[in-house]
Amino acid sequence: MALSRRDFLKASAAAAALAAATGGRLGATDVHAAEGGIRWGKAPCRFCGTGCGVLVGVKDGRIVATKGDPAAPVNKGLNCIKGYFLSKVLYGKDRLTKPLIRKGNKMVEASWDEAMDLIASKFRESIAKHGPDSVAMFGSGQWTVFEGYAAAKLFKAGIGTNNIEPNARFCMASAVTGFMTTFNSDEPMGCYDDLDLGDTYFLWGANMAECHPVLFSRLIDNRLKNPKVKIIDFGTRFTRTSQMADKYIRFNPQTDLALLNAIAHIIVRDRLYDENFIRKHVVFKKGKTNIGYGLEDKFKFADDPKPMTFDEYREFLKPYTPEYVSKLSGVPAKTIEEVARLYADKSRKVNSLWTMGFNQHVRGTWVNNLVYNVHLLTGKICKPGENPMSLTGQPSACGTAREVGTFTHRLPADMVVMNEEHRKKAAEIWGVPAEKIPAKPTYHATEMFRALDRGDIKVLWVQVTNPFQSAPNLSRYRKGARKGGDRFIIVSDIYPTRSTELADVVLPSASWVEKEGFFGNAERRGQQWFKMVEPPGEARNDLWQTMELARRLGHGNLFPYKYVEKEMFEEYRKFTLGQGKDLAPYEAYTKARGLRWPVVNGKETLWRYAEGYDPYVKAGEGVKFYKNKPNDYKAVIWARPYEPAAEAPDRQYPFWLCTGRVLEQWHTGTMTGRVPELKRAYGGAVCEIHPEDAKRLKVKHGDKVRVTSRRGSIVLTADLRGRGKAEKGNVFVAFFDENKMINELCIDAYCPISGEPDYKKCAVKLEKA
Amino acid sequence: MPISGVVIKCQMERLGELERELHRPGSVEISNVLGDGSLIAVIESASLEEEISLVKNIMAVQGVLDVRVAYHNFEDQLMAE
């Protein structure tokens, strides 16, 4: 290619300037390079909790391409096909570009001022007439840290209500309460490096092959390189994960509680536990039993923990013999023995991985406790390659919802509103009197939608999520939203959804790289990105929307920032310092491909609570659960019993219904559904049925079948030969399809401790349609 | 026609907007955006006077903190004289 002299000089000019600016330290990590007119910048993927790094290519103000970021440690340049199509996700034809106000039965375009003035007046009226607890915000594990922090601050320190909840209540709440009750601090002690370093992996109710695709690819490669590696898949349905596992163990739904206790029983019976580790690092406790299912409005539960001795725990485990649990679970006693031996095998580095099978469970907190029990009994924890790892579904359920604390009972950095010291600290950082922050939690997500239905909550603002497709027992909450009276629903989103259709005001929002952002993934890695393109039409950042409301309600003083994102982050960072949740300065995240907290003196932490890796653990301490001061810096082994599901199959409704995801479509499908290639690959929800059950019902593959629960009914195409093979007496339906909202059938029973609903178990009947 | 390579230091919060505002093919071509708030650009103009005027205009834009010249070529200017 012959360069003209002019072009050559221009190239030299640019190079010289670049060298001058970077002091010659030219690293691919620092620079948004321009290449063929395309400008590339780094960002984490918009989808799952894996947090793959991508490079986003912008030309003429539009995203024209994305690619996996080879410099990102999470994925090293790879994506799944959702990530592959990121460049299309924001450009669906029906992108929302103007605020809409409901007038009669029509949604009418309005200006931002009109819309925000109306919203503010509704907030003001409701607060004046019914008090601050009559207004609420439902946010998201897809909120950026800035959006979540601003919302939490406005509601708790400005309006003075704890009525803020994230959709993460529907996916990770049980994992959180599991962490809090066992370790007194949220989030895993391990990281993705454990996928490379271990040799034994138990997957519990997690379809990693389809739901954490790039992590699964990493896990399988470990096995390819090391023949010792074993992957065991515990499931209620045969998936692509089961297909690639070394062993698939099917069990009756809900009996995971019993199985984990049986494993513990064997470990204790045969003295396979690590006595030393238990003595140094573990206390035993028991809580209440028969704790209910949260089916009644305003259901309240408070546990009553009591200490136990090891001997008492041994007694507790006695009934969970392999024989008894085998009858209950359908897993052969011999298999249970093998699994226990594998867990306890001193020559093996054992990991447990789980997602929604454990979390979306009426005893979700308990089952999280129980899997930690096994790792604590054997001392297989806080070691490289050997950890229990809770996998996260959303890109920032960790970074935003859990770490910033956008829950009714939470404040940033593991703190809670119920604790006076915590409130004082938050108030100080937020510059408000301590009394401003209310001390009592109000509603968790399900109760929030019940309150809206009853009319105890009047004004609800929904941001970056789609609850009127995803809530369990959906019909009640959809009807509740449109009951009128003083109710007023605002939904901020990027596309029309099953939630925007129920709103009184719809606000067009900026998404992903249309705004500056920060996400935190499943391995505690915070990742930052700069704004790269303008949002379409009049769409605005949710952060701006929240601050606009704040201004109009007289709380503009809470947001006195010039460079909002950076200054707010530095303020938020204050909560984390010295708490074992330390975040790095904002600048550091702009340069790095993410950093795993706690970050102390610029160094990230791969393994928490472990000497040599966690700066909070002193030399000689080995392992220290330093966040668990109330329990003498020890972790808790909880005696949690088996208790049945809220609604098991019976004569009238003889099948278990389980819901979940597929690789091609993400959550409620609002983004992936706008990518034609993904829609073609997997366009509509189907009902997975076992061929023998289908035969009995005279249903062939491809026939229409009506699935009915006590709460709803849907006609679906029967799938007898798909990627997921239902077990006998079970059916499975993915929840992404806005035309087949399976969550109408789901039961809104929840774990009394976490509030998380059980989307995996309810009873249905099937008929040929 | 003088050609120069410059480093334009910007206020972080205006970085993205300034990149779009200042980029003008044939006159001010922005080739890199740095994480520390700098824009790397190549400036072309018809004469030295025009170049100076252009740089002054850039400096006057709200959000621009500084413009540093790292490279300057004015061969044809000299040759013309």
Place this chain on the structure above:
Amino acid sequence: MSGAEEETKRVSRRHFLKGSLALPLALTVAGGLLTVPSLRRADARGFYLRPPGALAEKCFLGACIRCGKCVQACPYRAIRLAETDAGVAIGTPFIIAREEPCQLCTDLPCIKSCPSGALDKGVTEVEKVRMGTAVIIDRENCLSIRGLRCEVCYRNCPLIDRAITIEPRHNPRTGVHTIMEPVVHRDKCVGCGICEKSCVREQPVIVVQRTPLPQQDAYEF
């Protein structure tokens, strides 16, 4: 699953046969399908993807009476009739997998409807169907082979783990991931074309072709 974006019109046999002779009009109405290069009619070797149970091509052309009954019988409207560019095959039924593949109805209604035996009534199980064989024709553009997590063709295959399996191998570029390559097994592949439709690339990298002739040698592994 139909997934078709066409309007649902009652297609009478007479209407369909008329339409296939009025080619230019049919093309306009159908939105100029022929102009889209990925929707192959016959491939370069004159391969038409015939409905399930079709006899070998030469026999098929002799046996098929071009009645269009199989077209009507297909609940997914996957079967269409060849038009004037098909030469001696005008009016014979075929499938464009990329548009609407065969969904392998377990009761094989197309075969049941055929009056002439061009669709062999001896084929009674979907596993025994042999319409063609899927082939990955462009490895460099297959996302799975490049190391991304795709494998949509595999997950959608009605004979998953039999007609298409995943052969995992180490990804040397990243050093810590797996390349999950979909591999087609010609003895099990029925040639329905669901994989061809599912492929997320603009031009499908997996397509159904004429089944290669079996070859034998003395090796046993």
